[in-house]
Amino acid sequence: MADKINRVVLAFSGGLDTSVILKWLQQTYGCEVVTFTADLGQGEELGPARHKAELMGVRAEHIFIDDLREEFVADYVFPMMRANALYEGLYLLGTSIARPLIAKRQIEIAREVGADAVSHGATGKGNDQVRFELGYYALAPDIKVIAPWREWDLGSRTALIDFAEKNQIPVPKDKRGESPFSTDANLLHTSSEGKVLEDPWAEVPDYVYSRTDDLVAAPDAPEEVTIEFKGGDGVAVNGEALSPAMLLTKLNELGKRHGIGRLDLVENRFVGMKSRGMYETPGGTIYHAAHRAIEQLTLDRGAAHLKDELMPRYAELVYNGFWFSPEREMLQAAIDHSQAKVDGTVRLKLYKGGVHITGRKSPHSLYSEKVVTFEDDAGAYDQRDAEGFIKLNALRLRLLGRRDQG
The missing domain is CATH 3.90.1260.10 (Argininosuccinate synthetase, chain A, domain 2)
Incomplete structure (x- = not known):
């Protein structure tokens, strides 16, 4: 038997999956469902999500549709971009960076409405379940998390559509066929x-x-x-x-x-x-x-190279869902310090x-044409200094060479 839940905040898009989840939560847990839809600039009309929630019995005051576009870019995308973060050297982490903000707002709403649980529509095979739930637990350690895809027996799109039809959940005609991709x-x-x-x-x-x-x-x-x-x-x-x-x-x-x-x-x-x-x-x-x-x-060269060494670790933390971890915050502090100029x-x-x-x-450029020029630098750089610099750096190599050559 399911744990006793009085009220749950669901991350709700209004699509087939989360609509089925809404009804399933009501039936399985006998609880009141609060829906939260985030406008992160996905370019979709969000009015239908409100209509769908109302149609399924969610009270008007428990339907949250929040425009988070400015917060998303200013407080999540830009800090990540300061790190030049690329997961596995290529991926700019577009999905990964959105999840902590959604999780944060869900927890805030849960506190506002007195909910004792939160829920999401991520499957048990993907990364998003981890990202959402690490965010939930970091911000509300004792919150109850309901992940329907890990609990129910609706294992296919056909099963979802059958459930929707049996429970009078509208399914648009273009959603009835097998989706070619998500x-x-x-x-x-x-x-x-x-x-x-x-x-x-x-x-x-x-x-x-x-x-x-x-x-x-x-x-x-x-x-x-x-x-x-x-x-x-x-x-x-x-x-x-x-x-x-x-x-x-x-x-x-x-x-x-x-x-x-x-x-x-x-x-x-x-x-x-x-x-x-x-x-x-x-x-x-x-x-x-x-x-x-x-x-x-x-x-500076040292700061730039250190940033590049830290970047893969930072990107991995974001990808894996550890946005609210102390290690990500420590790295962010170092990265932000480097950005002052x-x-x-x-x-x-x-x-x-x-x-x-x-x-x-840049008004703070460290580039000096006077020093780097191939023309006469008027004494800005003494090329004779390079000899001692090279010999000092070569000392250990020369010692190794002498040893290995007998």
Whole structure:
């Protein structure tokens, strides 16, 4: 028999899975369900989620639809971008970085409405169940978590549709067939996985792409763009000051037009298996390149190289769901400290899926034309100093060589 639950907050999209979950929670636990739908810039109309929740008996005051776009970019995407985080050297972590914010808001709502449990629609095979639940437990250690996919016997799409029909849950006609692939979207990216994408040798069909235009149809002339940074965060595009969410929205528009940000990836999930996915991150790809370019001018070599050493660990923590862990917060503090003088402007050209840096400038630049020039440096650098520098660094190599050569 299920544990006694009085009220549960469900992460609710209004789609087939979470609609079935809502009814299943009501039936299995005999509890009141509070729905929470996050607007993270997924580009979908969220009104139907409210209507669906009302249709299924959720009280109006217990339907939460929150616009979290600015918080998402300012407090989650931008801090991650300061780290230049790439999971397994390629993935810009678009799904991973959204989960801690959803978990945080769910816990906040649970406290507001006096709920004793939270629930999500992640399956028992994926990473999202881990990300959601690590977030829940970090913020509310004693919260009850209900993960229906690990409890019920509805093991297929057909079973979900049958359950929906028996319980008068509306199922749109276009949802009755077998879905060719699943998607997750937010302001940073769109991910597509499953079904037609499961064979890593099969090319991704054109109809999978939704956030990036085809390279063949992309403009035949490059487009020049400038991004301005302050304290390591983007603040303006082409001279226009923009909020974090609006800045990423603008870069998404530019990236989409030029087919930028497609990634076909076979990754290692935290739960142990490999999976193949198609990620589209148009604005994030442009932003990532620009941020690295401004750091090239403003970060000392030691700081820059240390950041690159820390980055894989940081990215792994985000991917695995440890956003609220002390080690991620420690790394963030170090990374943020490095960004104090990461100010300036980067100029880029966007062309046929490519992002090309063409210039960068900063009031805090460490680059010195006087020192680096091949022309007369007027005494700024004494080349004779290099001899002692080289001999000191070669000393141990020379000692090893003498020993090994007898």
